[in-house]
Structure formats: C-alpha cells, structure tokens
Amino acid sequence: MCRMNPVTRTPGATGEYSIGKQIFRHHELAPPSGQFTSNYIRYTHNEFNATEYMIAWTTNRVASEGTKMGGNFYLSDFGLLIEASQNSLVVWKPSEYHGTTLTNINPMDTDPPGFNQSGCSIALSKRLAKSWEIYLQRVLTEEEVANAFENT
Structure with a gap:
C-alpha cells in the first residue's frame, strides 16, 4: 500500500x-486517508472511525447571501450550529450526532451561481486500519486492498 x-x-x-x-x-x-468535498451536505448521522476525533477544514466559501445560503455544520447532541466561513476548522467526535444544513441552491446545478463551498476532512476509517493490518500479514495484496476501497 x-x-x-x-x-x-x-x-x-x-x-x-x-x-x-x-x-x-x-x-x-x-x-493516505481523507476526503475532499465541494458543496457537501449530509443528514444527521454519527460514525465510528479508527480515530476519536475528526477534522473538517472549509478552505473556500463563496456565498452571495452569507450564512443564509446554508451548508453550515451542526452538532445536534449539543444544539450547536457552526456558521460556515472560508478558512474555518471544526474538530468533533464523530460518534456524536452531527450533519450540515441544506444549501439554498438547486441540487441539480453542478456550478450554482453565487455559491461554492469546498474543503477537506481528515479521519481514519476502521476499514483502512483493518485492511492495512491484513495487508501487513500478507493475506491481501496491494491490488486487492485498493480494489476493496474502490468498490465500497
């Protein structure tokens, strides 16, 4: 790998x-492990990773109507809304319920006028840790591990 x-x-x-x-x-x-996103939204959820915390960094945000455009991060367990802004960083426990507010754009529009938000998230999935452990035991080849990730 x-x-x-x-x-x-x-x-x-x-x-x-x-x-x-x-x-x-x-x-x-x-x-390597991480996700890069553009205009990401997701319903309330929690997840269990190989790490206790996750990091989300909004690297770019252009919103003609500010926070009214949506795409804000929230932690529902605490009733906390973090208004999205360019060059902002959020750290949280993924086991706690979280999500994003809906964006005020047409979801079918791949390049919506007046709105663009992008960033990256860093976390290690349990799948990555387990696949790496199996790979080190020489049970899976590098190609088999890569295929497992591409097909999930």
Whole structure:
C-alpha cells in the first residue's frame, strides 16, 4: 500500500516530515486517508472511525447571501450550529450526532451561481486500519486492498 511519500512506494516506508519547525526523521509514514468535498451536505448521522476525533477544514466559501445560503455544520447532541466561513476548522467526535444544513441552491446545478463551498476532512476509517493490518500479514495484496476501497 502506498504511503504518503511521493518518492517511495514500499509498505512500511519511513521518511521525514515536519510540523512547524519540528522535524521527524525515520518514522513510518501513514497510508493516505481523507476526503475532499465541494458543496457537501449530509443528514444527521454519527460514525465510528479508527480515530476519536475528526477534522473538517472549509478552505473556500463563496456565498452571495452569507450564512443564509446554508451548508453550515451542526452538532445536534449539543444544539450547536457552526456558521460556515472560508478558512474555518471544526474538530468533533464523530460518534456524536452531527450533519450540515441544506444549501439554498438547486441540487441539480453542478456550478450554482453565487455559491461554492469546498474543503477537506481528515479521519481514519476502521476499514483502512483493518485492511492495512491484513495487508501487513500478507493475506491481501496491494491490488486487492485498493480494489476493496474502490468498490465500497
């Protein structure tokens, strides 16, 4: 399974990365996991990942009518609405019920006038962790693991 390193493509690969000024050398690199979204909306739900917390970063938001355009994040367990804005970050426990408000756009319009919201979310699915464990035991090949993710 490829690691988050454009140079090497070997399982268990180690490498160097930094967070701010802190440099980490010869550490095992993580397999990739995350989602990129555009005009994402989802009903109230909860989920169980391999991580205790999830991160959602709204990198871009253009809304001609501000928060009235919808697409806001909420935590229903707490009755908390987080108004969407460009370059905002939300961290929450995915096991708690959450979702987004509907957007005030035509869902069939792939390029709605006056609205665009995009971002990324970072979490590790239990499926990824389990597939990686099986792959390391050499039960599945890299191709079989990749196919399992493409077909879900």
